[in-house]
Amino acid sequence: MGFFDKLKEGLKKSREAFFNKIGQILKTRRFDRETRDEIEELLILADVGVEATEYILERLEEMKPEDAFGALKEILIEILSKDNKLNIPDEKPFVISMVGVNGSGKTTTCGKLAYMFRREGKQVVLGACDTFRAAAIDQLKIWAERSGATFIAHMEGADAGAVAYDAVNHAISKGKDVVILDTAGRLHNKKHLMDELQKVHRVVQKLVPAAPHEVLLVMDAVTGQNGLQQAKIFKEVVSVTGIVLTKLDGTAKGGIAIAIAKELGIPIKFIGVGEGIEDLKPFDAKDFVEALLAGDEISESTPANV
Structure with missing residues (x-):
């Protein structure tokens, strides 16, 4: 098993408990107040935290994307994409x-x-x-x-x-x-x-x-x-x-x-x-988000308008 598959398997509990439900909502429903509240609750329960949750929801509202699920991926990758490489000096050690x-x-x-x-x-x-x-x-x-x-x-x-x-x-x-x-x-x-x-x-x-x-x-x-x-x-x-x-x-x-x-x-x-x-x-960041939001358990449908 490659590392991405291990990562996907490792995040299975998170995916099944919370993120598949978020994906299902974003793929099949309009992003109205009721939808926003449901997603907010799921994100908080998944330990995303209040600050990050509010940021994600505000960004979704600002973007008004046709593909809200795809937009969620972009937002999460943006949050997680920092300077993830090691600061290795020119001279050892x-x-x-x-x-x-x-x-x-x-x-x-x-x-x-x-x-x-x-x-x-x-x-x-x-x-x-x-x-x-x-x-x-x-x-x-x-x-x-x-x-x-x-x-x-x-x-x-x-x-x-x-x-x-x-x-x-x-x-x-x-x-x-x-x-x-x-x-x-x-x-x-x-x-x-x-x-x-x-x-x-x-x-x-x-x-x-x-x-x-x-x-x-x-x-x-x-x-x-x-x-x-x-x-x-x-x-x-x-x-x-x-x-x-x-x-x-x-x-x-x-x-x-x-x-x-x-x-x-x-x-x-x-x-x-x-x-x-x-x-x-x-x-x-991209691998993590792809594994967290892996869509093989989410039924596809026409994206809802936001």
């Missing part, structure tokens, strides 16, 4: 700081990213900067072995900044291409989290002034609007440059991707639709 709450799939995502870079022929270093959980260190070590990355760690409870320094320093001394830092994900004390993450980044900048080149926030799609609130906190704490949206195959509310892009203004750079090591791919 490329340093990525991975942030996110515990349980979001952050450590697993580090391993999958390492595997992706390794398949491109790059030498990768994984730094175990989540020193508060022995399980996180052990888990990252397993992913390093699976992906063929170099693993840098200290003992549980060690200084996270020291681990980050050693990981980047190793990459510089050995001429390696990519450093991925797995940071702690506790949110119960925002100030402590802010201090720790900022310290990790300051330490890394002593070696590579422009680092980290990417700060990727790993979000669990299943958490929906709660995840969006978490993302807002991380955005306040550190300069998040991109989102990695995981576990899309486990939720009926895939609309959260649209809410993220609209409310946070942060590009989605990767999506995960499974547990496999290859089930993380660069985000493509």
